[in-house]
Amino acid sequence: MKKKIVSVLVDNLPNVMTRVASVLGRRGFNIDTITVSSTGNPDITRITMVFNVEEEVADQIVAQIAKMEVVKSVSVLNREKTLYRELLLVKVNAMPDQRDSIKNIVEVYRGSIINLTTTSLVIEVTGSPEKLDGFMDLMDEFDVVDFCRSGVTAVERNLQTDHGLE
Template structure:
């Protein structure tokens, strides 16, 4: 049975690393649902967070194959029950004086922020779990959504004993 998997990969911070990791997924027939990359507290190391659907066998296969790449320093599964996941959403909504306050009420309920406002539209920022962002967009469906931009999922384990990037060789 396929399920949503989130893995975190620590890699050397150098050119073409993302391409190598992403192409490995593609060559193995995995579709990446979400991918984020950022530097860590060590400027030599970057973290790649990948979300994909797979079963236990496919998860084991992709972890084994990814670990073999020489640029990969560490890779681990971010367990749903022991990790925090967040995504950033920016959404531009057309508005006017008749519906501005109604949209603002929805933004407030979801603890979002209006980061830009004009007479014809507003841009809203919302951070949270994917399900929260999906619910927010669903509530806005009755308004004219002009543009949506999402970062993709990033995550971190709640455990203190997870990889310390400063100790990676």
Template structure:
């Protein structure tokens, strides 16, 4: 089993996400990460789904999802020809005794301190999931108060896009 990332262009309307996500559940697939946003066309939303599966599982989910009338396009985002990013917001307890050590780790990972108080800091970090995981591993010796991750979003490097004639 490998990690698969698929991108689904759908109608931007109510209950579409529920329909797509429930299709995965009914087929026995566990969604590892899910992000949704509108595209440059406000009538269309893009759903990025990460799940574990093999070639047969991928073929099954692509075929079944494509059958939904709200789906405009669906395709796999290949790890070699696509870019993937994730956003992390993390609140770390710190005071003057360990603030500089935490800041040094943030700097190494090219993070950004977006809030600072006498007792904690909030860090913003974007990058590949492996980078986010590595950062969290490095700061786990500190008192992590809250973690918020967006999930993976991705885009293909090639010039293809949704067929603009598909209304």
């Protein structure tokens, strides 16, 4: 199985995300992550979902969503032609003698320490899900109190003007 990113443009109306998720849940599809955001058009909302499924199942998911009247478009994004990011916030209990080690890891992952107290710190890291998984693997040696991940948000690259800036 492979992670599939599905992008859906829907009418910006109450309960639309719930309706999309319900259609998928009733058919036994498990959503790994889901994010919802506004677009440049105030009448349209973007729903980005990640599924851990085979290609055929991703096609079934797209077909089920496409049947809904509130859906304007739905597609499985090509990961090579898509920019995608996720946000991670991590709260770590850390004594002063551990902070340099943590700070070094945060710098390598281009993260930020956004809150610092005498006993803990909160770290923010953005990047691909794989990058965040790697960061969390390194945080295992510390006392992680809590963490939260936003889920993937994605947009297709404009290949005519892409200069590879990430």
